Amino acid sequence: MVHSRTARRRWTAAIGLTGVAVLALSACAQSERGGDSGSGKTGGTMVFGAAGEPKNFDPIFNDDGESFRPIRQMYDTLITYKRGTADLAPGLAEKWEPSADGKSWTFTLRKNVKFHDGTPFNAAAVCFNFDRWFNMKGAAAQSQMIYYADVFSGFAKNEGDAAGEPLYKSCEAKDEGTAVLNLNAYKGAFPAAFGLTSFSISSPEALKKYDADNVQQSGDSFAYPAYATEHPTGTGAFKLEKFDKANKTITLVRNDDYWGEKAKLDKLIFKIIPDENARKQELKAGTIDGYDYPNPADYNTLKSDGFNVTPRPAFNILYLGINEANTPALKDLRVRQAIAYAVNREQLVKTKLPAGAEVATQFIPKTVAGYADDVQKYPHDVNKAKELLTQAGATGLTLKFYVPTEVSRPYMPNPTEIAAVITDDLKAAGINVEIVSRPWNGGYKDDVQKLGKHDLHLLGWTGDYNDAGNFVGTFFGRAKAEFGFDDKALFDALSAADAVVDETKHADAYKQVNRDIMSKYLPAVPVSHSPPAIVVSSKISGLVPSPLTDERFDTVSKG
Amino acid sequence: MLRFIVRRLLQAIPTLLILSMLVFIWLRLLPGGPSGALLGDKATPEKIAALNKVLGLDQPLIIQYFKFLGRILSGDFGSSLISGEPVMAEIGRALPATIELSIAALLFAVVLGIPLGYLAASYRGRFLDNVTVIGTLVGVAVPVFFLGILLKQVFAQELALFPPSGRQDVTIDPTHVTNFAVLDGVLTQEWDASADALWHLVLPAIALSSIPLAVIVRITRASVLDVLNEDFVRTANAKGLQATIVRRRHVLRNAMLPVSTTIGLQTGLLLGGAVLTERVFVWGGLGSLLAQGIERRDYPRLQALLLLAAVVYVLVNLLVDISYAIIDPRVRTS
Numbered sequence: 068m069v070h071s072r073t074a075r076r077r078w079t080a081a082i083g084l085t086g087v088a089v090l091a092l093s094a095c096a097q098s099e100r101g102g103d104s105g106s107g108k109t110g111g112t113m114v115f116g117a118a119g120e121p122k123n124f125d126p127i128f129n130d131d132g133e134s135f136r137p138i139r140q141m142y143d144t145l146i147t148y149k150r151g152t153a154d155l156a157p158g159l160a161e162k163w164e165p166s167a168d169g170k171s172w173t174f175t176l177r178k179n180v181k182f183h184d185g186t187p188f189n190a191a192a193v194c195f196n197f198d199r200w201f202n203m204k205g206a207a208a209q210s211q212m213i214y215y216a217d218v219f220s221g222f223a224k225n226e227g228d229a230a231g232e233p234l235y236k237s238c239e240a241k242d243e244g245t246a247v248l249n250l251n252a253y254k255g256a257f258p259a260a261f262g263l264t265s266f267s268i269s270s271p272e273a274l275k276k277y278d279a280d281n282v283q284q285s286g287d288s289f290a291y292p293a294y295a296t297e298h299p300t301g302t303g304a305f306k307l308e309k310f311d312k313a314n315k316t317i318t319l320v321r322n323d324d325y326w327g328e329k330a331k332l333d334k335l336i337f338k339i340i341p342d343e344n345a346r347k348q349e350l351k352a353g354t355i356d357g358y359d360y361p362n363p364a365d366y367n368t369l370k371s372d373g374f375n376v377t378p379r380p381a382f383n384i385l386y387l388g389i390n391e392a393n394t395p396a397l398k399d400l401r402v403r404q405a406i407a408y409a410v411n412r413e414q415l416v417k418t419k420l421p422a423g424a425e426v427a428t429q430f431i432p433k434t435v436a437g438y439a440d441d442v443q444k445y446p447h448d449v450n451k452a453k454e455l456l457t458q459a460g461a462t463g464l465t466l467k468f469y470v471p472t473e474v475s476r477p478y479m480p481n482p483t484e485i486a487a488v489i490t491d492d493l494k495a496a497g498i499n500v501e502i503v504s505r506p507w508n509g510g511y512k513d514d515v516q517k518l519g520k521h522d523l524h525l526l527g528w529t530g531d532y533n534d535a536g537n538f539v540g541t542f543f544g545r546a547k548a549e550f551g552f553d554d555k556a557l558f559d560a561l562s563a564a565d566a567v568v569d570e571t572k573h574a575d576a577y578k579q580v581n582r583d584i585m586s587k588y589l590p591a592v593p594v595s596h597s598p599p600a601i602v603v604s605s606k607i608s609g610l611v612p613s614p615l616t617d618e619r620f621d622t623v624s625k626g
Numbered sequence: 627m628l629r630f631i632v633r634r635l636l637q638a639i640p641t642l643l644i645l646s647m648l649v650f651i652w653l654r655l656l657p658g659g660p661s662g663a664l665l666g667d668k669a670t671p672e673k674i675a676a677l678n679k680v681l682g683l684d685q686p687l688i689i690q691y692f693k694f695l696g697r698i699l700s701g702d703f704g705s706s707l708i709s710g711e712p713v714m715a716e717i718g719r720a721l722p723a724t725i726e727l728s729i730a731a732l733l734f735a736v737v738l739g740i741p742l743g744y745l746a747a748s749y750r751g752r753f754l755d756n757v758t759v760i761g762t763l764v765g766v767a768v769p770v771f772f773l774g775i776l777l778k779q780v781f782a783q784e785l786a787l788f789p790p791s792g793r794q795d796v797t798i799d800p801t802h803v804t805n806f807a808v809l810d811g812v813l814t815q816e817w818d819a820s821a822d823a824l825w826h827l828v829l830p831a832i833a834l835s836s837i838p839l840a841v842i843v844r845i846t847r848a849s850v851l852d853v854l855n856e857d858f859v860r861t862a863n864a865k866g867l868q869a870t871i872v873r874r875r876h877v878l879r880n881a882m883l884p885v886s887t888t889i890g891l892q893t894g895l896l897l898g899g900a901v902l903t904e905r906v907f908v909w910g911g912l913g914s915l916l917a918q919g920i921e922r923r924d925y926p927r928l929q930a931l932l933l934l935a936a937v938v939y940v941l942v943n944l945l946v947d948i949s950y951a952i953i954d955p956r957v958r959t960s
Contacts, residue, residue, distance in 0.1 A: 114796050119922075123710050131666055206680040213665065213673075285682050286697055287660040288703025288926050290712060312709070313719050313805055315797050315910050334794045341918055345908050348790040350782050508923050510657040517671040549672070 081359040111625040112334040113607065116346040116358030120315065120339045124307065125199055125265035125295035130213040132616055135264045136359075137317050137337055141183075141374060142267030142301030145174055145193070146258055150445040150611045150619070153382060153434050153533035155258060159188065159268055159302065160246075163261070163451065169568035170236075170252030172261075177243045180326040182270035189238035189524045195271040197238040197248060199280065207284040214265040214531070218256050255540075259532040264617070273300035304330040304621035315339040318523055330621035331609065350374065350604065356625065357603030357610070363421035363480050366600065374603050377491035378423040378598035382432055382614035383478040385527040387489060387592040388515070392551025394522050396461040403454035403589045406523075407445035409496035414447070415488050417596050421480060427593035429581045430539050434614060436570070437577025438537030443586040464563060469514060469521035474507030477599035478527035485594075486525060519548035531617070534566045535577035543590055548588045557588055630951055638940045645936040646698070650691050653925050656816030661922040663707050698933070706917065713930040716915060721791060722805035724911035727903065729825045729897040738888060739839045743846025743885075744878065750851065758843060763768050765840030770899045774833035774906035781829060788829045791908035827890060830907040834899050838892040845888045849881040856880070866885035 121134035126142055129135060139570045147158035160174040180188035195210050199217050202223045209222055221233035236249040239546055260266070271278070277294035294300075304327065305319035317337040321330045338355055340346045346358040347365060351372065361369060365378050389406065391397045412426045456462050467548075468487040479485055483504070490500045501522070505511035526549070531537050536544075544561045546553040560583065564576035584590070601612050609622040651928045661677040662669050682693065697704070703713045703916045746758040782790035793807050794800055800819040808827070811820025853859060854877060879910045897912075904913030912931065919927040 072849065112797065119918075120709055122708065128666065210677045210680050211664075213668065273797075284681070285712065285917075286694070286702060286926055287683065288664065288707050289710060290705040291710045296710070309799070311799075311802075313802055313807075313910060314725070314792065314794050314796075314800070315908075318796075319800075336794070338796055340791065340908050341914075341921075342905070342908060345763075345791050345906075348778055348783050349792075352786055352790045354789055354792075354795070404687040508662070512669075513657045517674075 069283060070225060076590050108624045108626060109331045110333050112336060113357070113620065113623060113625050114336045114338055114354040114355045115620075116340045116349055117317075117337045118339075118343070118346070118358075118360055119341055121310075123291045123295035124299035124310075125291065126265050126269070126301075127203075127215060128208070128211045128282070128291065128295060129265060135616075136618075137319065138267060138299070139264055139302075139303070139617060140270070140305040140319055140335060141299055141303040141307060142514040143303055144262050144264065146261040147614065148615060148617055150261055150447075150622075151380070151613060153380075153530070153614050155262060155533070158262065159193075160261075161259055165258070165568060166306070167568075169257070170251070170445065171247055171249045172257065173241075174246045174248070176246060178244060179324060180302050182273065182302050182361050183300045183322060184270050184273050185324075186270050188268065188273045190244075190245045190246040190304055192271050193246040193268060194238035194240050195269050195274070196266075197235065197289040199274065199359070200266075201233065201235045205280075205282060205284075207289045208280060208282040211289060212265070213261075213284065214263050214290075218254070218260045223573060224521070239280075253566055253568055255536045255567065256532070256534050259281070259534045259537075263486065263532055269294075270300040273298055296571070303328065304619065305335055306336075325621075328621070329467075331624040332620065335620050350602065353604075356607050357601065359599075359601050359616075360477070361600055361602045363600070364424060369602055374602050375605065375607070375614045376600050376602045377610075378600045379594035379599040380432075380434065380614040381423070381425065381613040382434065383527055383529040383599075384427055384430055384432065385478040385525070385594045385597065386427070386430065386542075387487075387594055388521075388524040388549060389525055389589075389591050390519050390521050390549065390551040392519055394466065396459065396464055397469050397522060399459045399461065399529055400587070400589060401455045402461045402464070403592075405446065405452040405459070405461075405496065406493065406498070407589060407592045408448045408455065409452040409498065410489050410492045410594070411447040412592075412594055417494075418599050419481065419485050419488060420595055421600065423595040424549070424595050427595050429585055430542060430591075430593050431535050431577075431581065432530070432614075433597050435530070435533055435535050435538065437564075437581060439581045440585075440606075442582050445592070447492075449496050456497060462497060463499070464497075464597075465501060466493070466494075466522035467503055467520070468500045468523040469503050469505060469511065469523055471511040472504045472508040473509070474511075476527060477529060478595070478597050480597070482525050484577075489525075496585040516547070516549050520550055524549070532615070533550060535574075535581070536561070539577070539580060539584065540565060543584065543588070550590075552590060554588065557583070557590075627951070630817065631948060634944055637920065638944060639941060641940055642936060643778070645913055645940075646695065646933060649929055649932045649936070650694055651687065653929060654687060654690070656923070657750055660707065660923075660925040682776060685922075694929075703930040705925045706919075708922055708927070709941075713927045716927065717930060717934065719805050720911045720915050723807075723909060724897065724900050724913065726806050726808065727827065727834060727909060727911060728900055730831035731899075731903075732838060732889070732893060733837040734831050735838040735842050735892070739748075739834075739842030740846050740885065741845040744844065744850055746847045747850035747854065751801045753818070758828060758847070762840035762843045765836045765843075768836065770833055771900075771902045771906050773836050774830065774903055775784070777829045777833055778906065789826050790829075793823060793826050793910055795817065795822050795826075806921075830903050830909055833906070834896065834903040837899060838896065841888060842885065846885050849884045851876060853877045853881045860945065878906075 079560055087415060092447055115134060117133055121137055124138055126138050134577040137503045143157045145160040147161060148154060149155050149156040149447040159177055161177050162175040182188055203209055219234045231306045234250050234252060234254060236251050239247045241247055274294060277298045278292040278293035283290045304325045306322045308318040308320045310317050321333045340349060343362055349355040350358055361376060369376050389397055389403055396402050416424050416426050428444055429523055431438055467491060468486060471482045474482060486502060490502060493500050505514055515524045540561050543557055545558055560580050564580050567573040603610055605624050607623060609624050610618060612618060661674045661681060661683060665673050665677060705712050706716055742758055746755045749755050778790050781787045798819050800810060800816060801814045803813050807823035808820050811817060859876055862876055895949060901913035901916060904911045905917050915927060916931050
């Protein structure tokens, strides 16, 4: 009945296209709307507005949020995260245990788990996945496995990749429910990195059937096989029904054989709407039930319109980078400290960053193990800044401040405005600033990260998993054009912290490194942690925002 | 005649070669390059360098260009960096969307524009005429994207009469045959899908039709006024012919010649407007492909779209020249 009424309404409205009676007719049709019945706590369809299309659905070939969102609903990882946090929780593995030297990891696997194709999940399937990743052939495939290459440092045969000695040694299926992963060295990223969406476990049968490894180089790019584009087969709470590329929708349906609590929704549709304003309009028009990354400027209007805007716990960092290579004065710690004292970060966070943003005292968020409460702090103090500059003989300093344009990142919604505030603060302390604006993709990243043309710059990072090394190690673990220093002591301290196996000692080592970074090195000024938000209509409940943007929609219900 | 066509076709080859070279070099000179775009946000200079080697982007530009030329001559335009799908498949799917939108806009402009222009001319200097003239001025002056945003704001968001964006409702699960959404619904007898597609077409088609509509109204009005002043109309009226017959047989038919030329010209311009309209209405056509391609530096996609535009341009010019040659034989020998 609803169906035929909907059809009639559409026809009525459609006729309007050809005549001036459009508005009158559709106004009549409009009065017939609203007959859709509520769908209750279970069942129903949720439509979520996604900002971009996924590259493909094979977890190992992806590293971006838009691909990860649907993948997370269809797959599970060995270890996952407690809802709403970055803390580890059992996934496909109920338990995990490192050996004393951290070179092998034993996973006790969950029983009675089936892949979407009905084949059983077991230790052999886990090892099949690890072996597959390690032995991936072809330069094309390997260069698309960003996280694997990073975490496992390379492949059986490193083609066209600068990676060194591979970390992976072997995987043994001791019995159905026990898989042992052997590594050539300990790595601090584990166990947290086992939760990376890229390392989701696929069905070995489906991987073989749909030719999953057959990635072809096509000109300057790569073309993916059917497994990645049409037949992703995991163990997740939802299964892929269809990726309608013409209509830009990804339709997932509930997996009734799911090992955990079954999803509440019958269907979950991701509608790809690249324009943020269009996503907002669709939500207001009721054609979608929620979307990601609302503009901070819209938070209040959205809330007053009855939508739930939920900021995720911040898991990122914005920093004011300092390049010590071009201007000799910047090699002096006192000058870098003067810059830190000069910037009024409290004010900046209040005026230019979204609600919930916090001033950063170090380069990792509070939730990451290794966060130290007692680091040296740099509260806003212009006089102190001036004094330090005088002591260092660096008065009248002029710095080139590189600022990205045409970009908005969760950690910096508006770089130009943030830069303007910092510039004023620095000028007040007697530092002359010459702003150099470069488009994010049109030269900024090259100038800063590759060529080091700048003195100061704005950049940030969103964490991949809960490990301090993923933040500070990435920034300061080796010599980079971005910061222009080459300090072996710091590099060694970071790799030593990374190599500590014991969890508590691992965190302690990073705490000390963080204290040292803030007092002895200060290669940049940590500015803020900003929470990226997610917005849903009042009909939606059960969506738990994740600091890692690792939202699972199986707990969501509509109505 | 055949020799003329062959000669013109041969002349088109160097033009296309130069265009392909310009497109290629321009894209390669942009910072970051395809590797930076492929590797995404967490690309480091080292990773970019390694991937450049894999993709052969570390070779001299001239060698890269000839390899690129070889690939496109064999029909391989590469795969999109965004979707990992061959770009020709993407274009093949998006083209019908753009054509569908353009046809709807053109139909709207013609069906509404000719009667309006005719009425305005018939009531010259009166209220209806004045309103029409002012209306068409506004129609030409208002940018398409602004009108689109306005229409969305009023009719989709405030009044909720039409969907704000997209080609079809997500609850519709259409079968794609030709990728013309309305037509596919008819072909597969999924009437609901067809109606839904039409419903989605209304706002973008109105937005896109604003300029051609205004132009058609003005040309029709001017043309009808011209014809009304012709001697043969005066004669027909003087002979006591019925007014409706005079209007239909003599005035309208003669006035339609410049109007049909204008419609032809507007069709070409519609594609340009479609790019902006598609952006506003998140229409999955060529405009959306282009916009996203630029934003995310999808080099293979941009290369293919720019080359496609160049080929269309060259072909249209060729057709125009050939049609002139048919009409006026002197062109062939000059």
